[in-house]
Amino acid sequence: MDLILQFLQNQTLPADPAEARRVRYRSARYLIINSALYKRGFSLPYLRCLTQEEGHYVLREIHECICGNHSGTRSLAHKTIRQGYFWLSLHTDAQTFTQKCDKCQ
Structure with a gap:
């Protein structure tokens, strides 16, 4: 979760290219609202992480x-x-x- 939060806030990725790709892919399902991390659901409301x-x-x-x-x-x-x-x-x-x-x- 911390890597996703860092990516969404600062656009910083890990040095490992495989891990960076994984973080970029997973971060599409998350968003930040009022400095709190939320997960988007397909048929669910936003879930607070x-x-x-x-x-x-x-x-x-x-x-x-x-x-x-x-x-x-x-x-x-x-x-x-x-x-x-x-x-x-x-x-x-x-x-x-x-x-x-x-x-x-």
Whole structure:
């Protein structure tokens, strides 16, 4: 995410040509609004990109507090997306989070 953010803000690419091509290709799906990075979805509203720490907080809030039904991995990830949040390891983080939850086991 940091490479995409740097490219969109400053037009700076990594030195590796393969990585630079990858960043240029992936950055077409992202945009910056009020200095925050958002991901464009095909049929979704803009999804705010979060850091790893912010993502864990959002998962905990959706899983335990706000919705409070201790949902499974897939439904937790989809609820997070419906709330308008995204990060690269969303699905794997949701899986590890639900596996560590004692009440869900």
